[in-house]
Amino acid sequence: MNSLAMRGSLLSLVFLVVMLGLWELATATSGGGGTAELSEYELLMGGAGDEGVARVPPPSAVISHAIAELANPFYDNGPNDKGIGIQLAYSIYRVITGYSMALAVALPLGFVIGMSPLMYKALNPYIQVLRPISPLAWMPLALFIIQDSERSAIFVIFICSIWPMLLNTAFGVANVRQDWINVARTHELGPLRTAVTVILPAAAPTILTGMRISIGIAWLVIVAAEMLVGGTGIGYYVWNEWNNLDLASVIFSILMIGVVGMLLDMALGRAQRLVEFKE
Template structure:
C-alpha cells in the first residue's frame, strides 16, 4: 500500500521549500558581501545623509524591521511618521472609495450596454478610446480641476477601476441565454425585474471577475498615485523611506503591498466561488 500526500499539501510544502532556498541564498549573498557602504557625494555629506548599503539588506534585517513595525502598526509620532497599519488604512480608504464609486457607475452602465445593441454601438468608440489611457495620465488634470490631492487619488482609482467592471458586466449580460429572457417575457416580467431575477444571477460570475480584476488594478495604481501626491498612504511610505535611504523599510513595505493585494484578491475569489457554486 502506497501513501502519498494530497496535492494541495505537496504544493504548500514545495512553496515553503522554494521560499527557504531563496531566503537562504539571499542571506548568504549579503553575508559574503560584508555590508560595505556606498560613497556619498559632497552634497549628501553636507546634508548629513547616512551612507546607503552597497546592496540589499539581509532577510534577517527585513524580518527584524517587520517585527518592529507590526508590533506597533498604528503609532503616530508626526505627520511624516506613522505606523504601517495607518498608512495601509489610508490607502485602502482611497482604493475602496474610488472602487465602489466606479462599481456604482460601471455595473448599471454595463447592464445597459449588454441589453441594448444600440447603446453598445453608440458607447463602444468612447470606451475603446478612454480604456487604454494610463490612469496616472489623468493625475495632472485631476489635480488642476479638483485641486485636492486626496480626492485626485480617488478619482484616479475610479478611472482605473471602471473599465474591467464595465466590460465584464456588458459581456456577461449580453451572454445570458435568450431563452431565459424569453421565459421572463412570457411571464410578463418588467425589464427591471428581469434584470434582477434573471440576468443578474446568470451574469454574476462574469461581473465578479471584472470586479476582481478591478480591485487588483486599483491596488497597483494607488501606490504610484500616492508616490506622486504624497502625504499619507503606503505609496508615500515607500517613497519616504527611499528618500531616507532605508532600503530595509522599502523592502518591508513592498512585501506588505503584496500581502494586502493577495488578501484583497482572495476575498473576491471567495465571493466569486460562492456565486459559481450557487449557479
C-alpha cells in the same frame, strides 16, 4: 504527507528557505570590503566606515524590522512617521472609495450597454479610446479640476477600475442565455424585474470576474498615485522610506503591498464563488 497539497506547501517552504538563504549570503559578502574609499554618494549620505554603507539589508534585518513594525502598526509620530497599519488603511480607504464609485457607475451603465445594442454601438468608441489611457495620465487634469490631492487619487482609482467592470458587465448581460430571458418573458416580468431576478444572477459570475480584475488594477495604481500625491498611504510610505534610505522598510512595505493585494483578491474570489452556478 503524500497528498498533493501537503507536498506543494512543503516545496514552497523549501523554496522560501533557499531564497532567504541565498539573499542572506549575498548581502553578507557584499558588505565585506568596507575599507574601500567612500563614494561621493556615501559621503553625501554622511556615511563613514561600514556603518553608513547603504546596501540591501539581509532578510534577517527585514524580518526583525517587520516584527517591530507589525507589533505596533498604528502609531502616529507626525506626518513623516506613521505606522504601516495607518498607511495601509489610507490606501485601502482610497481604493475602496474609488472602486465603489466605479462600481456604482459601471454596473448600471454596463446593463444599459449590454441590454441595448444601440447604446453599445454609441458608447463603444469612447470606451475603446478611454480604456487604454494610463490612469496616472489623468492625474494633472484631476489635480487641476478637483484641486485636492486626496480626491484626485480617488478619482484615479475610479477611472482605472471602471473599465474591466463596465466591459465585463456589458459582456455578461449581453450574453445571458436567450432561454432564461424567454423564461422571464413568458412570466411577464417587466424590464427592471427581469434585470434584477434573471439577468443579474445570470451575469453575476462574469461581473465578479470584472470586479476582481478591477480591484487588482486599483491596488496596482494606488501605489503609483500615492507616490505622486504624497502625504499618506502605502505608496507614499515606500517613496518616503526610499528617501530616508531605509531599505528594510522599503522591502517590508513592498511585501505588505503584496499581502494586502492578495487579501483583496481573495475576498473577491470568495464573493465570486458565492454567485457562481453550474449549468
